[in-house]
Amino acid sequence: MPRHRSALLAVALALAAVVVMTAHFVWQDRQRTTARMEALAADMAKVVEAHVLHTTKGADIALRQAAAVVDEAGSLEAVRSSVHWRRLRDALANLDGGETLGLFDAKGNAVVGTGRQQERPINIADRPYFQAVMAGADLVVSPALRSRLDNRIIFVITRPIRDWTGEIIGVANTGMKTEWLVNFYALMSFGLDTTVTIFRTDGEIVARSPDLASHLGKNNRNGPLFQEQLPRSPVGVYRSQAELDGKERIAAYRLVSDLNLVVYAGIESGSAYAAWQARSLWFIAEVALTTTLVLLLLLWGTRMSRREHNVQIRALEAESVALQLGAELHQARRDPLTGLPARGLFLELAERMHQSAGRRELTLAFLYIDLDGFKGVNDRHGHHQGDKVLAMVAEIMRRTTRDGDLLGRLGGDEFVICLSGHAPDIRTVATSVAARIITDVRDLGQGVGCSIGIALCAGDCDDLPGSLRRADAAMYRAKQMGKGAWFIHETAQGPSLSRNDRIVA
Numbered sequence: 001m002p003r004h005r006s007a008l009l010a011v012a013l014a015l016a017a018v019v020v021m022t023a024h025f026v027w028q029d030r031q032r033t034t035a036r037m038e039a040l041a042a043d044m045a046k047v048v049e050a051h052v053l054h055t056t057k058g059a060d061i062a063l064r065q066a067a068a069v070v071d072e073a074g075s076l077e078a079v080r081s082s083v084h085w086r087r088l089r090d091a092l093a094n095l096d097g098g099e100t101l102g103l104f105d106a107k108g109n110a111v112v113g114t115g116r117q118q119e120r121p122i123n124i125a126d127r128p129y130f131q132a133v134m135a136g137a138d139l140v141v142s143p144a145l146r147s148r149l150d151n152r153i154i155f156v157i158t159r160p161i162r163d164w165t166g167e168i169i170g171v172a173n174t175g176m177k178t179e180w181l182v183n184f185y186a187l188m189s190f191g192l193d194t195t196v197t198i199f200r201t202d203g204e205i206v207a208r209s210p211d212l213a214s215h216l217g218k219n220n221r222n223g224p225l226f227q228e229q230l231p232r233s234p235v236g237v238y239r240s241q242a243e244l245d246g247k248e249r250i251a252a253y254r255l256v257s258d259l260n261l262v263v264y265a266g267i268e269s270g271s272a273y274a275a276w277q278a279r280s281l282w283f284i285a286e287v288a289l290t291t292t293l294v295l296l297l298l299l300w301g302t303r304m305s306r307r308e309h310n311v312q313i314r315a316l317e318a319e320s321v322a323l324q325l326g327a328e329l330h331q332a333r334r335d336p337l338t339g340l341p342a343r344g345l346f347l348e349l350a351e352r353m354h355q356s357a358g359r360r361e362l363t364l365a366f367l368y369i370d371l372d373g374f375k376g377v378n379d380r381h382g383h384h385q386g387d388k389v390l391a392m393v394a395e396i397m398r399r400t401t402r403d404g405d406l407l408g409r410l411g412g413d414e415f416v417i418c419l420s421g422h423a424p425d426i427r428t429v430a431t432s433v434a435a436r437i438i439t440d441v442r443d444l445g446q447g448v449g450c451s452i453g454i455a456l457c458a459g460d461c462d463d464l465p466g467s468l469r470r471a472d473a474a475m476y477r478a479k480q481m482g483k484g485a486w487f488i489h490e491t492a493q494g495p496s497l498s499r500n501d502r503i504v505a
Contacts, residue, residue, distance in 0.1 A: 011298070015291065022287045026280045033276040034250070037267050038237045040192075041252035043333070043344030044265035047411065048196055049254045050343065052181060054472070056259055058095050059157040059174050060139060061476070065091040066101060066172040067161045076103055076111045076161070076170050089114040097180030099147075099154055103161065105170045106134065122148055124173075133158050133171050141259055143204035144178050144216055153178055153213060155206045182209035193271035195242075195249065199225075199262040206261065215244055225253055225264060242266070286314060335409040337387055338394035346408030347465075350418050353406055354457070354464050362420045364457040365430035368471035369397075369437065371413035372449040372483040380447075389446050396440045400433055416468070423458070427488070430454050434486035442484065451478040454488040 069087050073079045079088070092101040092114045102113030108125025124130045129142035142156040158173035182196040198206040203221030205212070220226060223243030229236050234255035241248045249266035256263060297307045333345040341349060350364075357364050371393065378386040390413065397407050397417060406418040421429050434452040441450045453475025457467035470489045478487035 011295070014294070018287060018291050022284060026283065029279060029283075030273070030276055033273060037192075037250045037272040038252065039344075041250055041265050041267055042237055043342075044194070044196065045252040045254045045263050046347065047343050048182065048198070048265060049256060049263045050410070052198060052256060052259070052261060052263060053469070055097055055176070055181060056139075056141065056157060057473075057476070059098065059176065060159065062091040062095045062098065062101060062174055063139075063157065063159045063172045066103060067159070070103065070161050070170075070172075076105055079103060079112050085112060085114065088112065092174070095174060097177045098174050099152075099177055100149065100175040101172070102174075103170060103172050104130070106168065111170065124148075127156075129156055129158050129173070130171060133160050134168060136160075136168075139259070141200065141206060141261060143200055143206055144208070144212060146216070147175060149175075153216060178207035178212055179209065181207040193268040195247075195264075195266045195268075197264040197266075199264060201255075201260040201262060218244055220244055225251075225262070229253060230255060230262065239269070290314070338391055338409050340394055340397075340407050340409045340415070343408065343410050346406065346410070346416065346418075349406055349408075350468075351464060353418055353420060357420050361422075363423045363426045364467070365419040365421070365426050366455045366457065366467050366471040367417040367419070367430060367434055367437075367486075368453040368455075368468070368475040369393075369415040369417070370451050370475050370479070371441070372451055372479070374413040374448050377446060377448060385446075389444070389448060392444055392446075393441055393448075393450070396437060396444075400436050400440065416471070426456065430456070431486060431488060438484060438486065449484040451475050451483050452486040453478055454486060456489075 066088055069084050069091075070076055070079055073081070073084050078084070088101055088103075092098050095101070100113055103111045104124055105111055108123045108127070108130055110122040110124075127142070127145075129140045132140045138159060140158045142158070144153055144155050146152070147154050154175040155178055156173050156175055158171050160168045161170045161172055163169050181198055195209070197208040199220055200206055203219040203223075203226055205215055205218060205220070208215055220243050224238070224240040225243075228240075229238050230253070234257065235253070237250070237252045239248070239250050242251075248269040250269060250272050251264060251266035253265075254263045255261075293307050293310075297303055333342055334340065335342050340346075354364060356362075371389075374386065374389065377389055390409075393415065394407070394409065397415060401407060401417060401419070404420070408416045408418075410416055417433065419426065419430055419433065431454065434454060438450055438452060441448060453471045453473065455467045455471035455474060457464065461467065474487045474489040477489075478485045481487065
């Protein structure tokens with residue numbers, strides 16, 4: 001009897017240990033799942049933030065060009081001439097995501113516009129964004145609204161037009177597609193139920209995917225994002241129930257203070273944990289089955305060795321699946337077309353490279369590369385040919401750079417390179433690489449070229465994203481000067497420009 005009781009006690013302790021270990025494994029798997037979902041949401045928010053900055057920068061350039069047209073014409077009314085109207089049309093044509101570009105007088109009456117129009121007068125004096133600009137705001141991004149041209153949902157970016165005395169005589173604005181900001185990034189969801197939203201800092205919605213129409217005019221100022229998260233930090237990841245639709249999400253946000261905007265990317269909890277729940281159920285079922293088998297093995301000792309072997313095989317298979325899932329997650333952070341790191345992975349690797357450069361007293365150089373004429377390739381030959389061109393450009397970058405250099409694709413036809421070297425030499429290396437890439441891309445014979453912006457970042461600088469933005473801005477300067485060139489931004493020495501592979505002082 002004592003021996004029988006000892007056996008029962010041993011079995012009870014073994015079962016208790018199995019229950020504890022199972023609960024611990026399931027809990028750890030949930031923690032790992034949460035970390036992956038938070039990292040994915042944060043990466044989405046970073047990418048969307050960069051796209052928002054890129055889009056608003058392009059809109060600001062177009063609006064400044066429109067104001068310059070008014071200045072050259074001498075008055076708002078003079079812009080009605082065909083010459084000036086064509087310049088406004090060209091400015092809109094170069095604006096990604098732009099629907100309309102219009103000029104309005106100080107009373108809100110339309111003077112001239114391009115893009116989608118109807119033959120009827122339009123007045124925007126009652127629009128809050130118009131009132132804000134007339135009150136002195138420099139650049140205003142409106143919430144999503146219904147266009148008075150055709151009732152489509154857009155958002156509006158507006159800046160004032162001033163005369164030579166500085167008095168506001170009207171406004172220039174551009175109607176933008178809301179889907180331009182968010183729809184593409186919803187594809188980054190990897191089969192999960194995601195929401196991407198751009199808010200103004202007053203809680204109003206600028207763009208959202210999915211289902212913007214049902215949330216038009218709503219305000220999120222009383223939600224957890226604005227009441228709890230933003231007051232604590234301009235960037236973060238959190239989990240809560242959304243104020244707008246009541247759904248619980250793992251979310252990341254980023255405050256774009258210069259534009260008074262907030263980028264939000266969320267993954268619905270049910271979708272985020274669906275795979276974990278399935279894994280847990282299977283795992284618990286396997287543990288229960290294994291435990292039952294072990295008990296039977298205790299009763300049928302002759303089969304113990306064989307069934308222990310089966311348990312070991314299952315454990316090895318579970319470990320293999322976990323390793324495969326980790327490898328697939330890492331691969332998902334790379335661009336599937338070129339194999340280059342996508343934006344989130346590139347920024348992480350660039351930060352490591354920056355830390356190493358600081359220890360070795362090296363300087364980093366960021367080369368921001370944008371293809372010229374790439375849209376024409378897609379339009380003429382289709383996206384399949386466009387993909388081939390992107391792959392060839394990625395191969396040129398690999399061929400041109402060194403083993404220790406970092407390459408990445410930011411999305412669309414935008415690439416980035418991070419080089420490192422000693423301060424006296426890094427400028428020469430960066431401009432040499434830029435010139436060779438420009439030449440090799442042009443020599444592809446596909447009707448494309450490229451413009452490259454360069455920004456240097458010493459190892460002890462603490463603004464890595466700022467360096468990337470300066471490289472982006474330098475690239476736009478290269479485009480403005482005629483494309484097919486590189487433009488370098490150096491804080492200490494000032495900018496330099498290259499055209500047609502010749503350095504221009």
